[in-house]
Amino acid sequence: MPRLTTSARQLDTIDRGAPMLQIDGLTKRYGATSVLDGFAMSVAAGEVVSLLGANGSGKSTSLRCVVGLSRPDGGTITVDGVPAVDGRPIPDVAMVFQRIHLVPRRSVIDNVCAGALGRLDLARSWSTLGFPAELREEAMACLHRVGLADRATEKAGRLSGGQQQRVAVARALCQRAKVLLADEPVSALDPAAAEQVMRLLRSLADEDGIAVAAVLHQPDLARRHSDRMIGLMHGRSAFDLPAGAVDDATIEALYRPDAEAER
Amino acid sequence: MTLAPLREPSTPERRTAPRRVSQRTLAIGGTVAAGLLAVHWYAWTQTEFSLTALAEGWQGIWHFLFGRDQTYPNGHHVTTEGAFPIDTSWGETIRPGIGYCLLTVCIGLMGTTLSIPASLVFAVLGSRTTNRFPPLFWLARAVMSVLRAVPETVYALMFIAAVGFGAFPGVIALAIHNVAVMGKLWSEAMDEADQGPVEALRSAGASSYQTAVHAVLPTVMPSLLGLLLYRFDTNVRSSVILGTVGAGGIGFYIKQSVSGFRFDTMMTYVCQVVVLVILIDLLSVWLRKRLALT
Ligand SMILES: Nc1ncnc2c1ncn2[C@@H]1O[C@H](COP(=O)(O)OP(=O)(O)O)[C@@H](O)[C@H]1O
Ligand SMILES: [Mg+2]
Numbered sequence: 001m002p003r004l005t006t007s008a009r010q011l012d013t014i015d016r017g018a019p020m021l022q023i024d025g026l027t028k029r030y031g032a033t034s035v036l037d038g039f040a041m042s043v044a045a046g047e048v049v050s051l052l053g054a055n056g057s058g059k060s061t062s063l064r065c066v067v068g069l070s071r072p073d074g075g076t077i078t079v080d081g082v083p084a085v086d087g088r089p090i091p092d093v094a095m096v097f098q099r100i101h102l103v104p105r106r107s108v109i110d111n112v113c114a115g116a117l118g119r120l121d122l123a124r125s126w127s128t129l130g131f132p133a134e135l136r137e138e139a140m141a142c143l144h145r146v147g148l149a150d151r152a153t154e155k156a157g158r159l160s161g162g163q164q165q166r167v168a169v170a171r172a173l174c175q176r177a178k179v180l181l182a183d184e185p186v187s188a189l190d191p192a193a194a195e196q197v198m199r200l201l202r203s204l205a206d207e208d209g210i211a212v213a214a215v216l217h218q219p220d221l222a223r224r225h226s227d228r229m230i231g232l233m234h235g236r237s238a239f240d241l242p243a244g245a246v247d248d249a250t251i252e253a254l255y256r257p258d259a260e261a262e263r
Numbered sequence: 264m265t266l267a268p269l270r271e272p273s274t275p276e277r278r279t280a281p282r283r284v285s286q287r288t289l290a291i292g293g294t295v296a297a298g299l300l301a302v303h304w305y306a307w308t309q310t311e312f313s314l315t316a317l318a319e320g321w322q323g324i325w326h327f328l329f330g331r332d333q334t335y336p337n338g339h340h341v342t343t344e345g346a347f348p349i350d351t352s353w354g355e356t357i358r359p360g361i362g363y364c365l366l367t368v369c370i371g372l373m374g375t376t377l378s379i380p381a382s383l384v385f386a387v388l389g390s391r392t393t394n395r396f397p398p399l400f401w402l403a404r405a406v407m408s409v410l411r412a413v414p415e416t417v418y419a420l421m422f423i424a425a426v427g428f429g430a431f432p433g434v435i436a437l438a439i440h441n442v443a444v445m446g447k448l449w450s451e452a453m454d455e456a457d458q459g460p461v462e463a464l465r466s467a468g469a470s471s472y473q474t475a476v477h478a479v480l481p482t483v484m485p486s487l488l489g490l491l492l493y494r495f496d497t498n499v500r501s502s503v504i505l506g507t508v509g510a511g512g513i514g515f516y517i518k519q520s521v522s523g524f525r526f527d528t529m530m531t532y533v534c535q536v537v538v539l540v541i542l543i544d545l546l547s548v549w550l551r552k553r554l555a556l557t
Contacts, residue, residue, distance in 0.1 A: 105481050117468065
């Protein structure tokens with residue numbers, strides 16, 4: 001599993017300049033309401049970008065468009081230089097969710113293996129019994145990466161929220177994602193677990209060169225763990241700044257209630 | 264301390280509570296009540312519901328309960344054995360009755376088990392969660408509706424006509440009907456399953472089959488097993504009825520004793536059916552409780 005181990009040489013090979021994920025002019029309407037209105041952002045390999053914005057500003061929708069769970073009405077999505085086909089998942093992009101979405105009755109390792117389904121044919125995925133031995137080894141390496149290798153055989157539902165979110169990250173690693181999208185990954189977690197998950201996301205960027213975009217509701221977590229912060233308002237980015245350059249007034253303006261009413 | 268009104272700047276203030284029942288609700292309620300009354304009046308006239316007929320039939324009920332001897336003018340003699348006292352002969356009625364009950368359970372069991380694979384296929388095709396291809400989805404739903412609209416008894420009569428009396432046509436009849444019913448129940452369970460894991464796997468590039476096997480089925484498995492037990496319970500009861508039209512088991516012998524005016528034997532079999540149904544019910548409740556715990 002060379003991708004998951006860190007070496008000085010590997011750090012050098014991470015190209016931090018070119019965007020791994022590039023979104024331009026994304027639009028999406030539900031009936032009469034425009035949810036995304038020309039949203040644009042980019043995330044480079046090894047970079048952590050946090051998305052902030054009031055409820056309903058379009059954060060989830062933009063991420064869901066990238067992984068093919070929603071179909072955008074317009075705009076382009078490019079991953080590692082390859083344009084995405086509307087409404088189709090991209091093998092290089094994985095997503096983790098606020099509600100985590102593991103299968104609670106399945107073992108932790110089976111949940112992680114499921115990340116690889118996109119590249120398994122029917123003979124190797126007709127049941128968990130079909131998962132090849134190499135995949136189970138790879139899943140163990142991913143679990144090791146998130147610090148949960150010792151819980152592999154337990155039912156996923158028995159783990160704490162923070163541990164389950166780390167299993168979901170391991171599932172994304174098992175997908176061999178180059179881009180990790182996280183929709184409020186820590187909103188349901190206590191502060192300690194949230195900190196642990198954010199450190200994990202940070203280290204995936206630093207050590208494995210993964211491009212990470214995370215929706216966060218805590219400006220202070222965002223400042224500490226991300227390189228760049230993007231504020232969404234009415235379906236487009238209101239600011240896109242280095243994390244250090246975002247002051248309290250900027251955040252305050254983003255969440256002001258009448259900002260929504262003014263539309 | 265007073266509560267400061269929390270409101271959006273643009274919304275006008277409103278202090279009075281809305282009416283409990285609106286005019287509209289009253290109008291709709293009145294119309295529905297009148298409609299129901301009319302339907303029931305029509306049904307009453309059509310079914311020739313008559314308390315006098317019931318009262319005048321007391322003699323027939325008496326003969327059914329306690330029997331009678333009839334000698335026709337031509338010397339022909341007919342004995343009707345009343346339901347009470349029930350037939351208690353061990354070798355002739357009770358012991359064979361237990362055997363017929365077992366056969367009835369076997370018919371219900373086989374009908375249920377044989378329908379599992381097809382039910383699963385129909386359930387997966389007939390659920391929005393697992394089938395994202397509308398034409399196939401509607402086809403599966405339509406086939407299930409049609410199969411379900413034909414009662415088990417009618418299937419049994421068809422297969423008896425084809426292969427003759429016995430347990431086998433009963434099994435086939437139950438299996439076909441159960442595919443449609445259990446397929447529908449299972450697909451509804453899948454519809455209600457948490458969509459989260461499905462979306463997670465879909466975003467990872469999993470196919471519909473893969474999401475069904477790796478997200479939906481493990482999530483809904485306890486519900487599916489519970490519904491399976493419920494259908495087994497129901498199918499054993501149905502298999503008693505199928506017996507009365509000639510598809511084997513205790514129902515067949517209930518029908519035979521009625522035809523032979525042996526209401527005492529019939530009542531013994533009926534008692535055995537009651538015990539059987541209660542036992543199966545207890546078993547399925549117990550098993551479902553165990554399932555809920557795991
Ligand atoms: N499937 C849908 N149908 C209709 N409206 C939707 C749907 N999904 C999201 N929306 C609407 O789109 C807007 C943006 O939603 P979302 O992207 O979830 O916001 P955020 O994640 O920033 O809170 C909301 O107003 C929401 O009601
Ligand atoms: Mg959201």
